[in-house]
Amino acid sequence: MDYSHSEIEKKWQEHWRDIKLANCDVSLEKNNFYNLCMYPYPSGDLHMGHIRNYTIGDVITRYKQKQGFNVLSPMGWDSFGLPAENAAIKTGIHPKKFTEDRINNMRDQIQRLGSLYDWDKEVAAHDKNYYKWTQYLFIQLFNNDLAYKEDAPVNWCTSCNTVLANEQVIEGDCERCDSEVIKKNLNQWFLKISNYSEELLNGLDEIGDWPENVKSMQENWIGKSSGVQFNLKIDETELDFDVFTTRPDTLFGMTFAVISPEHDLMNEILSISSNSKEIKKYIDKAKSKSEFERMSITKEKTGVDTGLKVLNPINNKKVPLWVADYVLINYGTGAIMAVPGHDERDYEFAKKYNLEIVQVIIDKDHSIDIKEKPYIENGVLINSGDYDGLKSHTDGSESILKYLSDHNLGEKKVTYRLRDWLISRQRYWGCPIPLINCSKCGLVPESIQNLPVLLPEIDDYKNSEDSPLAKSEDFVTTECPNCGSEGKRETDTMDTFVDSSWYFLRYLDSQNEKSPFDQKIINSWLPIDQYIGGVEHAILHLLYSRFFVKALRDINLLNVDEPFHNLFSQGMINFGGSKMSKSKGNVVDPEAYFTTHGADALRLYILFMAPPSDGVEWNDGGIEGTKRFLNKFWDNMTKFSNLENNKTNDEDSLVRSMNQTIFSVTRHLEKFEFNTGVSDLMKANNEISSYLNKNTTVSKETKELVFSSMCNLLYPFSPHISSEIYDLYMNKDISTLDWPTYEESNLTNPTYELVVQINGKKKFTKVINTGTSQENAEEICKSEFNLNVSDFKKVIFVEDKIINFIG
RNA sequence: GCCCGGGUGGCGGAAUUGGUAGACGCGACGGACUUAAAAUCCGUUAUUCGAAAGGAUGUGGGGGUUCGAGUCCCCCCCCGGGCACCA
Numbered sequence: 006m007d008y009s010h011s012e013i014e015k016k017w018q019e020h021w022r023d024i025k026l027a028n029c030d031v032s033l034e035k036n037n038f039y040n041l042c043m044y045p046y047p048s049g050d051l052h053m054g055h056i057r058n059y060t061i062g063d064v065i066t067r068y069k070q071k072q073g074f075n076v077l078s079p080m081g082w083d084s085f086g087l088p089a090e091n092a093a094i095k096t097g098i099h100p101k102k103f104t105e106d107r108i109n110n111m112r113d114q115i116q117r118l119g120s121l122y123d124w125d126k127e128v129a130a131h132d133k134n135y136y137k138w139t140q141y142l143f144i145q146l147f148n149n150d151l152a153y154k155e156d157a158p159v160n161w162c163t164s165c166n167t168v169l170a171n172e173q174v175i176e177g178d179c180e181r182c183d184s185e186v187i188k189k190n191l192n193q194w195f196l197k198i199s200n201y202s203e204e205l206l207n208g209l210d211e212i213g214d215w216p217e218n219v220k221s222m223q224e225n226w227i228g229k230s231s232g233v234q235f236n237l238k239i240d241e242t243e244l245d246f247d248v249f250t251t252r253p254d255t256l257f258g259m260t261f262a263v264i265s266p267e268h269d270l271m272n273e274i275l276s277i278s279s280n281s282k283e284i285k286k287y288i289d290k291a292k293s294k295s296e297f298e299r300m301s302i303t304k305e306k307t308g309v310d311t312g313l314k315v316l317n318p319i320n321n322k323k324v325p326l327w328v329a330d331y332v333l334i335n336y337g338t339g340a341i342m343a344v345p346g347h348d349e350r351d352y353e354f355a356k357k358y359n360l361e362i363v364q365v366i367i368d369k370d371h372s373i374d375i376k377e378k379p380y381i382e383n384g385v386l387i388n389s390g391d392y393d394g395l396k397s398h399t400d401g402s403e404s405i406l407k408y409l410s411d412h413n414l415g416e417k418k419v420t421y422r423l424r425d426w427l428i429s430r431q432r433y434w435g436c437p438i439p440l441i442n443c444s445k446c447g448l449v450p451e452s453i454q455n456l457p458v459l460l461p462e463i464d465d466y467k468n469s470e471d472s473p474l475a476k477s478e479d480f481v482t483t484e485c486p487n488c489g490s491e492g493k494r495e496t497d498t499m500d501t502f503v504d505s506s507w508y509f510l511r512y513l514d515s516q517n518e519k520s521p522f523d524q525k526i527i528n529s530w531l532p533i534d535q536y537i538g539g540v541e542h543a544i545l546h547l548l549y550s551r552f553f554v555k556a557l558r559d560i561n562l563l564n565v566d567e568p569f570h571n572l573f574s575q576g577m578i579n580f581g582g583s584k585m586s587k588s589k590g591n592v593v594d595p596e597a598y599f600t601t602h603g604a605d606a607l608r609l610y611i612l613f614m615a616p617p618s619d620g621v622e623w624n625d626g627g628i629e630g631t632k633r634f635l636n637k638f639w640d641n642m643t644k645f646s647n648l649e650n651n652k653t654n655d656e657d658s659l660v661r662s663m664n665q666t667i668f669s670v671t672r673h674l675e676k677f678e679f680n681t682g683v684s685d686l687m688k689a690n691n692e693i694s695s696y697l698n699k700n701t702t703v704s705k706e707t708k709e710l711v712f713s714s715m716c717n718l719l720y721p722f723s724p725h726i727s728s729e730i731y732d733l734y735m736n737k738d739i740s741t742l743d744w745p746t747y748e749e750s751n752l753t754n755p756t757y758e759l760v761v762q763i764n765g766k767k768k769f770t771k772v773i774n775t776g777t778s779q780e781n782a783e784e785i786c787k788s789e790f791n792l793n794v795s796d797f798k799k800v801i802f803v804e805d806k807i808i809n810f811i812g
Numbered sequence: 813g814c815c816c817g818g819g820u821g822g823c824g825g826a827a828u829u830g831g832u833a834g835a836c837g838c839g840a841c842g843g844a845c846u847u848a849a850a851a852u853c854c855g856u857u858a859u860u861c862g863a864a865a866g867g868a869u870g871u872g873g874g875g876g877u878u879c880g881a882g883u884c885c886c887c888c889c890c891c892g893g894g895c896a897c898c899a
Contacts, residue, residue, distance in 0.1 A: 007851090216816095216817095217816065217817075218815095218816050218817055218893070218894075219816095220816090221815060221816045221817090221894075221895095222815090222816080222893085222894050222895080224815080224816095224895095225814090225815065225816085225894060225895045225896090226894085226895075228895080228896095228898065230898070230899085232899080248899085249898095249899065250899060251898095251899065252899080263899090306897075330897090331897045331899095332897080332899075333897075333898070333899090335898095336898045336899075337898070337899065340899095341899050342899085343899085344899090348899070349813090349897085350897050350899075351899080353897090354897095420898080420899095421898095422895090422896095422898060540893085543893095543894080544894085610837095613824090613825095613836085613837070614824060614825085614837090615824065615825070616825080618817095619818090619825095620892080620893090621824080622824085624823080624824070624838080626823090626824095626837095626838050626839070627824070627837070627838055629838080630836095630837050630838055631837080633837095633852095634837085636852095637852095640852095672828090680824090680825070680826085680836085680837095681825090681826065681827095681835085681836080683836080683837090684825090684826075684835070684836035684837070685835095685836085686836095687836055687837070688835075688836065691836090758832075760831075760832045762831090762832090762879080762880075764879070764880090765831095765878090765879055765880040766880090767832055770832070798879095799879070800879095801831095801879050801880080803831055806831050806832090807831050807832075807880085809831085809879055809880065810879090811879050811880095
């Protein structure tokens with residue numbers, strides 16, 4: 006029989022609201038647990054990814070509540086961003102109205118899932134009471150030299166008409182719209198995340214429980230590399246430049262040097278090079294190439310000889326200096342020593358342009374042939390003067406480094422791939438950057454009492470090169486807060502990742518009108534005990550937020566090193582082989598399942614279908630199974646409540662089964678193994694079915710045990726039905742019960758099936774008493790299977806498991 | 813190329829420290845109930861040989877350690893994700 010889920014779910018959701026089950030008093034200082042699901046972009050409709058995220062989060066919330074924690078579980082909206090603006094361009098609906106309609110719709114849907122959120126603390130990035138403080142924090146960063154404006158070659162999406170962060174360029178294309186990204190020189194705002202490269206990297210070792218893959222993605226992204234930086238002088242000039250290498254041991258193998266076309270020294274080189282016409286042409290060509298073309302590996306390397314020579318600092322050998330765009334301006338020093346004998350890229354280049362190739366490392370068996378391909382492994386130095394015979398990777402490197410540093414030519418150096426975070430966006434629907442260009446004082450932050458700098462009303466959201474905000478004369482023209490003379494406002498808005506880098510701080514004090522947050526509360530509640538969200542945010546959001554918190558710590562706004570202690574990344578839910586998205590038309594709408602199967606069944610299925618960290622293909626059939634389980638559970642409990650009060654012989658095993666289920670579900674919950682937790686409950690339900698098939702009575706104690714354990718254990722997964730059943734038959738609100746505990750003595754079955762092996766192969770099984778000794782087991786094997794210990798060389802006995810006769 | 817994951821029935825997936833591989837669910841098949849169907853209930857379901865009893869094979873492939881390997885070690889293949897002309 007189908008139980009009436011719609012009615013029940015509505016009833017309990019109202020009840021939880023009435024008793025304020027989700028409301029958290031953050032002023033308490035004991036037993037706090039901050040459980041956070043990533044706040045969503047308000048796309049308007051909940052998709053299966055959200056359902057998965059918020060179900061996992063709610064399991065944790067309810068489980069931790071039952072363990073006596075004061076759980077904070079807030080929800081809010083990442084509500085700035087492109088879609089609202091694109092919709093405004095298309096339909097004329099104001100982005101604010103558009104966004105808020107969608108938020109309202111989505112909030113309703115989230116509530117139908119039955120998850121507990123403290124809505125009193127709700128935040129929305131686009132709310133002026135929120136972005137006021139985003140601006141405030143930005144000004145603090147600016148005042149502490151952590152925000153700066155600079156001309157820089159930036160990634161420009163030709164379709165979105167805006168700048169993108171490096172992180173938002175995927176294989177040369179825009180992360181959002183897949184259009185081509187080109188390079189452009191623009192004056193842009195940056196946050197100095199690179200100041201924190203080392204700390205962001207080291208923090209990964211000290212952080213709590215994070216998925217390995219996320220840590221490794223962040224490590225890759227930060228891209229630490231240790232080596233040596235040294236100076237190269239251009240022969241017969243006063244010019245010199247630095248190069249960075251991780252292989253100082255190959256210094257004698259340098260047969261040319263390469264400088265990036267964008268290098269600062271290029272103007273001087275052009276003025277003295279005999280080949281300046283060619284170089285100029287080459288530079289212009291490199292500039293016009295897209296980022297992707299430049300980066301493409303398949304592309305053949307190109308370059309131009311400058312005609313100039315540089316001096317190898319260790320032996321004064323003169324080698325040619327080339328310009329080539331395979332050397333990137335924003336890594337290392339933008340120039341390299343080229344060692345074609347021991348570097349693949351230099352090798353390719355040298356082959357193409359017929360440059361000298363010298364071998365300076367030889368392997369143990371002297372078997373390598375540098376004429377075929379470069380040798381990039383370690384070995385022993387040759388052709389390296391006094392250094393011949395040294396091991397390349399240890400003594401060789403160190404000795405050559407010592408020479409360079411002793412002669413003040415170079416030093417040990419660490420470089421990072423991570424670059425500063427570009428946050429300017431030439432878009433309307435974002436947080437305005439609260440800076441003013443004063444004709445006298447230069448760049449000046451808006452005064453704090455004038456915040457927020459409100460988004461102006463404009464008629465036309467379309468942007469060309471300039472941000473749409475530039476269209477509002479009233480907005481742009483203002484007074485300098487310093488000297489009162491005429492100033493012009495910045496017209497760019499911030500990357501929405503700035504909004505999401507601190508929302509979890511605002512939750513704790515979302516109504517505060519005097520400051521972004523209360524430092525005391527933050528320090529007692531952070532780091533967040535459990536953060537849960539999609540693996541797609543492994544780098545961007547998580548790295549930015551970590552940086553933000555460290556920066557705020559250093560300017561004394563809080564005292565926390567890492568925002569997220571434990572992180573859980575759920576896998577993505579796919580449909581028809583690819584990620585669900587509206588544009589692909591492969592969205593499975595959760596809304597329908599609320600009606601047909603109910604929130605409880607949907608929650609249960611999404612937990613049951615796979616380990617939550619795995620990506621998974623959506624499959625309709627499975628949800629029938631979980632609904633079937635809930636129906637059966639309902640029926641079983643109804644029947645069970647009607648059993649007469651009289652103890653039976655089957656009860657002991659039922660009691661054991663309950664204890665085992667408590668033990669197992671608890672263990673699985675602790676390890677985020679929800680799929681197996683659900684299967685434990687299904688198993689237990691089957692036990693109850695078979696008890697009901699055989700018995701018509703049960704003792705009062707066992708009846709109560711079955712109700713309290715089953716409803717309690719099911720409660721985090723499917724809270725409505727478990728609340729209803731417990732209320733119906735035990736007259737109590739299950740949410741008020743503590744998490745159940747098991748009795749150690751009731752976990753073990755009195756008998757087990759002994760596996761009898763001969764030479765490691767299973768031959769027989771026999772049910773015997775738990776705890777049977779080897780001696781007795783051998784006796785049993787003799788009488789049952791005619792196995793005599795004396796006929797075998799050896800007998801291996803593992804208590805309560807196997808006996809193995811070897812002969 | 814480098815760095816992380818992962819590979820188990822028709823399918824999703826289970827298997828503390830090495831100890832009965834395939835829990836739980838889906839699907840399929842058979843039966844009960846029904847005029848019939850749906851729903852529900854009961855049973856079967858890794859492959860293969862066999863009428864059966866029973867045997868053999870089996871966790872991507874190949875070696876190894878062990879009384880015993882899905883689990884540990886070495887080599888290889890494939891899939892997913894991240895990074896990638898990073899010097």
